[in-house]
Amino acid sequence: MKKFVNNMLVAAMIATGIAWGGVVSAQTDLDAIMMNKNQFCQGITYDYSSWDHYWEGTFKRDNANLGTVSTQALMYMPNYGITNNLNVMASVPYVWTKATQGTLHGVNGLQDFSVFVKWRPLVFSSGKNKFSLFAIGGFSMVLWGIALKTVIGWHFTWLVNSATHLWGSRRFDTRDDSRNNGLIAAVTFGEGWHNNHHAHPRSARHGLAWYEFDINWIQIRLLEKVGLVSNVYAYSEKAERAELTPIQEAA
Numbered sequence: 001m002k003k004f005v006n007n008m009l010v011a012a013m014i015a016t017g018i019a020w021g022g023v024v025s026a027q028t029d030l031d032a033i034m035m036n037k038n039q040f041c042q043g044i045t046y047d048y049s050s051w052d053h054y055w056e057g058t059f060k061r062d063n064a065n066l067g068t069v070s071t072q073a074l075m076y077m078p079n080y081g082i083t084n085n086l087n088v089m090a091s092v093p094y095v096w097t098k099a100t101q102g103t104l105h106g107v108n109g110l111q112d113f114s115v116f117v118k119w120r121p122l123v124f125s126s127g128k129n130k131f132s133l134f135a136i137g138g139f140s141m142v143l144w145g146i147a148l149k150t151v152i153g154w155h156f157t158w159l160v161n162s163a164t165h166l167w168g169s170r171r172f173d174t175r176d177d178s179r180n181n182g183l184i185a186a187v188t189f190g191e192g193w194h195n196n197h198h199a200h201p202r203s204a205r206h207g208l209a210w211y212e213f214d215i216n217w218i219q220i221r222l223l224e225k226v227g228l229v230s231n232v233y234a235y236s237e238k239a240e241r242a243e244l245t246p247i248q249e250a251a
C-alpha cells in the first residue's frame with residue numbers, strides 16, 4: 001500500500017510540475033528526464049504511511065507497546081535546468097511521526113534538506129535506437145552538514161592530542177612527548193604546533209615562527225583589534241629573552 005501511495009504521489013508531482021517556456025515537464029532526482037536550459041519546475045508531494053503489526057520470522061505480531069505508528073511527509077521540490085544537460089534540484093521535506101501507545105512520542109520538523117545534480121554526459125543515436133548516459137548525485141544536509149561534519153571535526157581535534165604526541169619536531173625540550181606537526185596544524189587551524197603549546201600552555205599563540213601558520217591566532221588578534229577580547233597573552237621568544245637577560249646577568 002505504501003509503495004502504491006508513493007508511486008501515486010510521484011505521478012501527481014510530475015502532473016503538477018509547471019515549467020517555464022511553454023513546455024510542461026517534470027523530473028525527480030531518480031529518473032533520467034532532463035529539464036531544458038532555464039526551465040524551472042516545482043512540485044509538492046505528500047506521503048502517509050502507518051503500521052500496527054510486524055513480522056517476527058513467521059509470527060505476525062501486533063505493536064502492543066507502540067500502537068499504530070504513523071508518518072506523514074510533505075515535501076517541496078524545485079528543479080532547474082542550468083543547461084540542457086545539467087540540472088539541479090533540491091528537496092525539503094517536513095515530517096510528522098506519531099505512535100498511539102507506549103512511551104515513544106512523535107516528533108515533527110524539517111528533515112534532510114537535500115540537493116541533487118543530474119548530468120547527461122553522453123547521448124548518441126543510431127537509427128531508432130538512442131543511448132544516453134546519466135550521472136546523478138546529491139547530498140543531504142543531515143549527513144553532510146551535521147553528522148559527517150561533526151565527526152570530522154572531532155577527529156581533527158583528537159589528532160591534536162594523539163598524532164602530535166607521536167610525529168613531528170620538538171622546538172622546546174618539554175617533559176612530555178609533544179611535537180610540532182605542520183600537517184595537523186593545517187587541518188586544525190594552527191593547533192598542530194603542539195610542542196609550542198605544551199611549552200607555553202598559557203599562550204594564545206601556537207605558531208611562533210613565520211612559517212608556523214596559525215589561523216586561530218590571527219582570529220584571536222582580530223577579535224582583540226575589534227575589542228571583543230582583551231588581556232591576551234602570547235609567548236614571544238624575543239620578549240622572553242629580553243626579560244631573562246637581566247636575571248641571567250645577575251646570576
Ligand SMILES: [Zn+2]
Binds near residue numbers: 160161165178194198
Ligand atoms: Zn598534548
